Amino acid sequence: MVEQQLAIHGGPPVKTEPFGTGKRFGLEEAKELLEALEQDTLFYHAGRKVKQFLNDFNALYGIPYSVATSSGTAAIHVALGAAGVSVGDEVITSPITDQGTVIGILYQNAIPVFADLDPHTYCLDPRSVESRITPRTKAIVVVHLAGNPTDMDPIMAIAERHGLKVIEDCAQSYLAKYKGRYVGTIGHYGCFSTNDFKHISTGDGGIVTVNSGNASDYETVHAFADKNYRRLGSAVSRDIDGLAPNYRMTELQGAVGIAQLKKLPWICATRQRHGERITSGIRGLPGIAVPLVTEGATNTCWFYMLRLQVEALTCTREAFSQALLAEGIPNGAGYIRHAVYMSPLFQERSAYAGSHFPFELTDIAYGAGLCPVAEDILRTAVTLPIKEFYTDTDIDEIVAAIRKVSLHFGKK
DSSP states (O other), X not given: OOOOOOGGGTSOOXXXXXXXXXXXXXXXXXXXXXXXXXXXXXXXXXXXXHHHHHHXXXXXXXXXXXXXXXXXXXXXXXXXXXXXXXXXXXXXEOSSSOTXXXXXXXXXXXXXXXXXXXXXXXXXXXXHHHHTOOTTEEEXXXXXXXXXXXXXXHHHHHHHHHTOEEEEEOTTOTTOEETTEETTSSXXXXXXXXXXXXXXXXXXXXXXXXXXXXXXXXXXXXXXXXXXXXXXXXXXXXXXXXXXXXXXXXXXXXXXXXXXXXXXXXXXXXXXXXXXXXXXXXXXXXXXEOOOOOTTBOOOOSEEEEEEOGGGBSSOHHHHHHHHHHTTOOOEESSSSSOGXXXXXXXXXXXXXXXXXXXXXXXXXXOTTSSHHHHHHHHHEEEEEOOTTOOHHHHHHHHHHHHHHHHHHBOX
């Protein structure tokens, strides 16, 4: 096979036509919004839209209870509060995630503890999780990164052995399945985001699933999202018994969510197909490591992240990324800049101005090398945006461009 000259070296790029596009919002959302406005109230407790949104979500996921929140970050905080996480507790989570995963831990004056990741799924390594457990450990926040489910059976077994709560961060993993079950329905609580950069959008918003099926647990979650006011009975109780935030979803968010949920199965099925097509097309290329999906799981591909085996290439990760970009394929060299614990918040132990609380409650340290696999993932990752509006031709051209760049830079 004659090697093609890279576009970055003056050759013709693989992709010359624009990627497929589409409208995320339309008349369906407008109709629901108009109905919300015609209620003459936008308060979730008085209106119908948030309630319908949750009923539709529960039906889709096959669960009895869920609670709406103002954001995905809020959803995680609510789950932590309902789980009883409090001052000085430790919560184990992933070092490759958004700060939204850890904010709620610190708001509860608990201490984030980072476990290392599986090098192929980019999700928590159960062996590392168990090694981080101490008498202070109260919960595990599992992050299903980029639509790829964590291996949940060993995580749940660890939690049961140690009496821990498991909270699933599903912000990037709508309708992803693990052994026949949707992620977000396996742990004690599942947390979803509906901000503008997720599979579906209400502008901002979130959902907490209550997987015990226990009405009392549901009441606790519902109250924690609403200042600990009790609004589920016939009378509202404002006699609060503990501090809780105001994370209520508005009727406008709920209205958009109703219309968006109807599109979600198609969105996730399309993204899953695109991701599988890319993996099939680039597996085995020189210097390329494709993401692994746990046996019995499905990845709904919020984005696609491959890793470079740079020892098998004659270029750096940055040069590979630039060459791919020149072929017409948007991508990023890496994902987040560094492991979460390397951010100033953790390096300076500065959750609150002028204080080292709650970090000072233990001798915890956050240094480079804490999670070596996670750090190596971030050094070698290349991320590709995936959209449900991409055509099969778009996906074929993504594959062709990766193949072209990999074969050029692969060591002979």
